[in-house]
Amino acid sequence: MEILDIKVRKIEPGDLFYIAEIEEKVFGLDAFPFYYLFELYEKCRDFFLVADYKGLTIGYIVSCIENQSLHIHSVAVIEGFRGKGIGRMLLEETIKLAKSMGIEKILLEVSTQNTVAIALYEKFGFKRVGMRTNYYADGSDAYIYMLDLKENNSQHVR
Ligand SMILES: CC(C)(COP(=O)(O)OP(=O)(O)OC[C@H]1O[C@@H](n2cnc3c(N)ncnc32)[C@H](O)[C@@H]1OP(=O)(O)O)[C@@H](O)C(=O)NCCC(=O)NCCS
Known part of the structure; x- marks a missing residue:
């Protein structure tokens, strides 16, 4: 598979069913139900992006502007x-979209156990700024990570 065959594009309504399936498979009890994904689509579609491989929805990211920050x-x-x-x-x-809209901060929660996602965020310069205990359905905890776009050039560093 060539990485060149993959494009990141804005969501289209038909993607939502595939995204709901992926959510359920990947996040189980913590998956967003379809109605909530639809709500995110309605409210935050500028920041609802999909990775498309030859017409197949293989990944997505959804973020919303909340209190002048972007929340993934x-x-x-x-x-x-x-x-x-x-x-x-x-x-x-x-991150590119957030910068183009003058957003100064990006926030997210990530499971304290999710070393892969944490490595990804830290490579972009996200910093751990807090914790939410008992955040997930199984009672496990989440870290809060923040990227300050004012003081960071947000290049992924290998
Ligand atoms: C987290 C997730 C979205 C990353 O997507 P991905 O396409 O696999 O990640 P990439 O290939 O772009 O890798 C980016 C970075 O992530 C980290 N990473 C990816 N795979 C990794 C692995 N198997 N082990 C450790 N770190 C890994 C590395 O830091 C990597 O940077 P590098 O390529 O410079 O080494 C994906 O693993 C996933 O869907 N996980 C399940 C859902 C999830 O956990 N979502 C995050 C919720 S907060």
Whole structure:
């Protein structure tokens, strides 16, 4: 698979069913239900991006502007396509969009156990700024990460 075959684009309504399926498979009890994904689509579609491989929805990221910051609500890549730079592409595009709109901060929650996602965020310069205990359905905790776009050039560093 050539990374060149993958494009990151704005969501289209038909993507939502595939995204709901991926959410459920990847996040289980913590998955957003379809109605909530639809709500995010209605409210935050400028920041709802999908990774498209030859017409197939293989990943997505959805973020909303809240209190003048951008909050990343969900990001996932389907299993067979992980580790190929797609998560990075989705995050890069989100950061680019946020900068173009003059947003100064990006926030997200990530499971304290999710070393892969944490590595990805830290490579973009996200810093751990807090914790939410008992955040997930199984009672596990989340870290809060923040990227300050005012003081960071947000280049992914290998
Ligand atoms: C987190 C996730 C979106 C990353 O997407 P991806 O396409 O696999 O990630 P990339 O290939 O773009 O990798 C980007 C960085 O992530 C980290 N990473 C990716 N795969 C990794 C692995 N197997 N082990 C450790 N770090 C890894 C690395 O830091 C990597 O940077 P590098 O390529 O310079 O080494 C994907 O693993 C996923 O969907 N996971 C399940 C859902 C999830 O956990 N979402 C995050 C919720 S907060």
